[in-house]
Amino acid sequence: MSNTLFDKVWDAHVVRKIDGGPDVLFIDRHLIHEVTSPVAFLGLKNRGIGVLYPERTFATADHNTPTINQHLPVQDPLSANQLKTLEENTKTYGIKNYWGLGDYKNGIVHVIGPEFGITQPGATIVCGDSHTSTHGAFGAIAFGIGTSEVEMVLSSQCIMQPKPKSMRITINGSLGKGVVPKDVALFIISKLTTSGATGYFVEYAGEVFENMSMEGRMTVCNLSIEMGARGGMIAPDQTTFDYVQGREFSPKGADWDRAMAYWKTLKTEPNAVFDKELVFDGAEIEPMITYGTNPGMGMGISHHIPDAEQVEGGVATYEKSLGYMGFNEGDAMIGKKIDYVFVGSCTNGRIEDFRAFASLVKGKHKANDVTVWLVPGSHVVEKQIREEGILDVLTEAGFTLRQPGCSACLAMNDDKVPAGKIAVSTSNRNFEGRQGPGARTLLASPLVAAAAAVTGVVTDPRTLLQ
Amino acid sequence: MAYDSFNKLTSRAVPLPIENVDTDQIIPARFLKATERVGFGDNLFRDWRYHPDNTPKADFVLNDPTYSGSILVGGKNFGSGSSREHAAWAIYDYGFRCVVSSFFADIFRGNCLNIGVLPVQVSAGFLEKIFAAIFADPHTELEINLPAQTITLLATGEQESFDINSYKKENMLNGFDDIDYLINIKSNIQEFAKTLPL
Ligand code: SF4
Numbered sequence: 001m002s003n004t005l006f007d008k009v010w011d012a013h014v015v016r017k018i019d020g021g022p023d024v025l026f027i028d029r030h031l032i033h034e035v036t037s038p039v040a041f042l043g044l045k046n047r048g049i050g051v052l053y054p055e056r057t058f059a060t061a062d063h064n065t066p067t068i069n070q071h072l073p074v075q076d077p078l079s080a081n082q083l084k085t086l087e088e089n090t091k092t093y094g095i096k097n098y099w100g101l102g103d104y105k106n107g108i109v110h111v112i113g114p115e116f117g118i119t120q121p122g123a124t125i126v127c128g129d130s131h132t133s134t135h136g137a138f139g140a141i142a143f144g145i146g147t148s149e150v151e152m153v154l155s156s157q158c159i160m161q162p163k164p165k166s167m168r169i170t171i172n173g174s175l176g177k178g179v180v181p182k183d184v185a186l187f188i189i190s191k192l193t194t195s196g197a198t199g200y201f202v203e204y205a206g207e208v209f210e211n212m213s214m215e216g217r218m219t220v221c222n223l224s225i226e227m228g229a230r231g232g233m234i235a236p237d238q239t240t241f242d243y244v245q246g247r248e249f250s251p252k253g254a255d256w257d258r259a260m261a262y263w264k265t266l267k268t269e270p271n272a273v274f275d276k277e278l279v280f281d282g283a284e285i286e287p288m289i290t291y292g293t294n295p296g297m298g299m300g301i302s303h304h305i306p307d308a309e310q311v312e313g314g315v316a317t318y319e320k321s322l323g324y325m326g327f328n329e330g331d332a333m334i335g336k337k338i339d340y341v342f343v344g345s346c347t348n349g350r351i352e353d354f355r356a357f358a359s360l361v362k363g364k365h366k367a368n369d370v371t372v373w374l375v376p377g378s379h380v381v382e383k384q385i386r387e388e389g390i391l392d393v394l395t396e397a398g399f400t401l402r403q404p405g406c407s408a409c410l411a412m413n414d415d416k417v418p419a420g421k422i423a424v425s426t427s428n429r430n431f432e433g434r435q436g437p438g439a440r441t442l443l444a445s446p447l448v449a450a451a452a453a454v455t456g457v458v459t460d461p462r463t464l465l466q
Numbered sequence: 467m468a469y470d471s472f473n474k475l476t477s478r479a480v481p482l483p484i485e486n487v488d489t490d491q492i493i494p495a496r497f498l499k500a501t502e503r504v505g506f507g508d509n510l511f512r513d514w515r516y517h518p519d520n521t522p523k524a525d526f527v528l529n530d531p532t533y534s535g536s537i538l539v540g541g542k543n544f545g546s547g548s549s550r551e552h553a554a555w556a557i558y559d560y561g562f563r564c565v566v567s568s569f570f571a572d573i574f575r576g577n578c579l580n581i582g583v584l585p586v587q588v589s590a591g592f593l594e595k596i597f598a599a600i601f602a603d604p605h606t607e608l609e610i611n612l613p614a615q616t617i618t619l620l621a622t623g624e625q626e627s628f629d630i631n632s633y634k635k636e637n638m639l640n641g642f643d644d645i646d647y648l649i650n651i652k653s654n655i656q657e658f659a660k661t662l663p664l
Contacts, residue, residue: 228546317541397641
């Protein structure tokens with residue numbers, strides 16, 4: 001019986017079930033970018049086949065693009081070649097929805113999907129990027145895939161997936177001062193560990209999520225993958241519908257009414273049973289920060305780094321991790337000197353994140369010895385930053401804005417944190433070398449990033465908020 | 467891209483007893499700029515394997531001639547993080563055909579199965595035994611038997627069975643991939659597309 005939100009959407013897309021195998025799942029919308037698609041297109045070429053539904057694929061260049069001087073030719077020949085290959089492939093295979101560097105619609109794939117109404121409730125959405133889970137914020141089933149699967153979707157609009165188990169994470173109550181959606185996500189991951197939801201698809205429920213903006217919901221769903229989940233989703237409600245309505249690819253007129261009638265059915269029934277249920281209280285959550293080399297190694301910012309015995313997993317792995325970070329068991333995070341701040345990525349590169357950052361730095365000044373990269377997720381976000389006067393606040397406080405792209409989230413372009421330096425980042429991964437070889441990453445919210453940017457040390461943002 | 471079929475594999479194994487090995491470690495992002503699937507094995511575990519000046523780090527297991535083989539044995543939660551299939555390609559291209567761990571991240575596991583690397587999940591206890599056996603004798607061999615779905619420590623005969631769904635197993639045994647299957651049911655897919663709710 002389809003009685004969870006997930007089941008309803010999944011079951012509506014099963015083309016066939018293979019005995020003892022995966023389901024053949026129809027994919028409504030496929031997002032592609034320059035890094036994980038070229039070999040998939042090469043596969044099509046080698047097989048001599050085309051793209052089955054080119055209008056269902058949307059292409060942007062984001063992972064490997066510079067965030068300054070985007071009007072100039074890309075310097076790195078390998079990056080330039082990848083960008084050119086994407087352009088050529090979309091042309092060859094009739095994919096008209098291609099937004100390359102310099103196009104107003106260009107931006108991080110998981111930021112532009114929702115912005116242009118490509119992301120809709122009840123849809124199945126995949127992309128060769130693990131944070132595709134972002135789109136689950138709309139009540140879509142969205143998850144990251146590998147390049148072989150990109151080739152499957154291009155050639156057949158389907159992938160093979162065993163149906164995941166179901167988990168519901170309910171958080172009721174309200175969030176304290178200075179606690180934002182990123183903290184909620186890092187809190188959940190710290191409770192579940194980085195593998196605690198592997199094999200599951202998560203539904204987030206409860207007052208905390210109901211009261212969240214779409215941007216906040218996207219941040220939470222985005223990070224689902226960091227606890228191993230295939231994806232996360234939130235039932236669509238009026239907040240969702242208001243966001244989707246009127247965007248370029250959103251249904252219009254009679255189609256909108258038909259869509260609304262269907263979307264309103266997309267919720268978990270009261271009698272639904274999940275394979276796993278977890279319940280937390282919003283008041284438990286404080287501003288979070290990570291201290292290790294995976295997103296599960298996070299804690300409330302006022303806490304001290306736990307001893308190896310207190311955490312799950314092997315001592316050797318834990319010590320390797322702290323060794324990489326240059327931290328010791330028992331250290332306080334507050335007061336630790338930092339070198340870089342990165343605000344951006346598909347996790348926290350949306351307008352709400354820049355609003356939050358600006359609200360804290362307003363009237364203060366950037367700390368002298370800190371390098372700060374503020375990278376909007378898209379041109380739309382960049383425009384909003386200008387139009388809302390946020391840029392003025394930032395400029396006055398000594399900050400500059402870069403151009404949209406993934407940037408230091410994965411440091412494929414020149415935005416690399418140097419070896420040994422500590423960066424407070426609003427992105428999603430603190431793995432060894434993720435932000436550049438030898439770089440040390442502290443994951444946190446835009447508010448914690450702002451507090452670090454103006455003080456030069458890890459600082460509890462609650463002490464700076466009026 | 468079809469791959470070599472997989473049936474039985476008897477080999478020494480390379481031990482990597484670290485947990486949560488993420489795909490950024492397996493292949494760092496800066497090596498993802500290729501537009502073809504070639505040469506990824508050279509950069510497998512790049513930053514664990516080489517110093518910034520590209521000289522090998524002597525203490526990393528892939529640089530230690532004591533250990534070799536086409537089976538990689540990793541700690542719990544192997545392959546977490548980024549969906550990059552390049553991680554599986556790098557493992558395959560380096561010469562591994564099988565990864566053994568007590569737990570795999572989802573996307574990585576799927577990527578491996580799609581390109582012909584067999585992920586073998588064993589119990590935490592058996593994983594410990596495997597590590598101990600390799601460290602005691604680096605020449606110790608493992609046997610992976612896909613038809614029987616077993617993994618055996620040949621020295622002691624200790625064995626565990628592992629899970630794989632029958633469809634994927636059939637694919638691995640024959641070197642088929644999902645795209646062959648999907649292309650064959652194209653007309654069903656097109657019919658189905660007409661019945662979507664929106
Ligand atoms: S911002 Fe980071 S996580 Fe998001 S799509 Fe880009 S690289 Fe992937």
